Amino acid sequence: MNKESVIVTKLNIKLKGERKHFQIKLPSDIKSIIGIECSVRMIDAWPVPPVDPPREIINPDGTITVIMPEDDSHVAIKEKYKANQFVGEVRIQSYDLLNWFYVSDVYANDVNLNLCDVSDVFFRVKEHSHGIPKHEEIMTIPGITTLVQGWFLDAIGKQYNQNLRYEVSIYVWIKTED
Amino acid sequence: MIKTTKKRFDIRITQANATVSDTFELDKNIVRILGILLTSDKDDLLYYRGAQKIEINKEEYFPDNYESKLLMTGINVSPKQRYYDLGGASTGNGRVQITYKDSDDGRTVFAPYRVSLYLDCELEDMK
Numbered sequence: 001m002n003k004e005s006v007i008v009t010k011l012n013i014k015l016k017g018e019r020k021h022f023q024i025k026l027p028s029d030i031k032s033i034i035g036i037e038c039s040v041r042m043i044d045a046w047p048v049p050p051v052d053p054p055r056e057i058i059n060p061d062g063t064i065t066v067i068m069p070e071d072d073s074h075v076a077i078k079e080k081y082k083a084n085q086f087v088g089e090v091r092i093q094s095y096d097l098l099n100w101f102y103v104s105d106v107y108a109n110d111v112n113l114n115l116c117d118v119s120d121v122f123f124r125v126k127e128h129s130h131g132i133p134k135h136e137e138i139m140t141i142p143g144i145t146t147l148v149q150g151w152f153l154d155a156i157g158k159q160y161n162q163n164l165r166y167e168v169s170i171y172v173w174i175k176t177e178d
Numbered sequence: 179m180i181k182t183t184k185k186r187f188d189i190r191i192t193q194a195n196a197t198v199s200d201t202f203e204l205d206k207n208i209v210r211i212l213g214i215l216l217t218s219d220k221d222d223l224l225y226y227r228g229a230q231k232i233e234i235n236k237e238e239y240f241p242d243n244y245e246s247k248l249l250m251t252g253i254n255v256s257p258k259q260r261y262y263d264l265g266g267a268s269t270g271n272g273r274v275q276i277t278y279k280d281s282d283d284g285r286t287v288f289a290p291y292r293v294s295l296y297l298d299c300e301l302e303d304m305k
Binding site for chain 1: 221222224225226238240241242243244245247248250251252253254255259260262281282283284285
């Protein structure tokens with residue numbers, strides 16, 4: 001009988017432009033790698049990208065209403081779109097294969113979840129309330145090696161020219177014989 | 179006759195960076211766990227700060243440091259698809275253990291919160 005399980009590896013990044021090499025030990029009864037997944041946990045408060053100022057409207061009774069750009073219907077949708085925070089790049093190689101079998105960009109979160117959303121301003125679209133289930137990237141990497149290796153290269157620290165501390169988790173889903 | 183039922187078990191996280199472990203016992207007539215789901219009264223804290231190990235019948239289904247956000251779903255997901263599919267895990271001795279770890283995250287400020295573990299269970303009707 002086959003059994004699926006996951007191995008979690010954590011990398012602590014502290015320096016801008018840091019390249020962290022890692023090895024992941026796999027069990028000896030492995031049949032194949034069936035998925036990879038990455039995520040980021042921020043330790044420091046991260047720098048906030050510059051945002052457009054809100055628009056002020058003076059009402060007939062003299063009061064002022066402030067409208068944030070994301071709620072403003074006068075702002076074109078394409079201007080509301082923001083690039084996700086690119087954290088870094090991860091590459092993983094198996095000893096059974098000549099080249100990388102996994103190369104991916106790692107992003108902090110989806111900042112465009114609320115794009116074109118018509119929800120009330122008191123129930124903003126957030127990842128933790130509106131997110132879809134997260135699943136690994138499915139793949140089949142056959143082989144009997146008990147070690148994979150790779151590196152993670154920081155990009156966000158370089159972008160802001162700061163030493164930002166964060167933790168990258170790499171999930172390797174494997175199939176073993178029970 | 180086979181029926182399904184949902185079970186909920188809660189733990190309280192009262193200190194930042196604490197590890198809380200608890201074991202819950204299922205009813206004797208529950209034979210399989212079909213799915214698993216995590217929620218909280220402060221979803222953002224669970225999403226950004228949480229990680230846990232989950233064992234069923236002393237068998238590890240999610241290892242240490244498996245982040246809680248990977249077992250959460252938002253309201254955009256239809257209710258029937260919210261549980262993480264375990265493919266019918268055998269309950270054995272009926273004990274489910276969760277070891278939850280809270281860790282600081284730059285996007286949140288700690289406040290005490292509740293973590294709820296929901297299980298989608300299959301039970302044998304004794305009648």
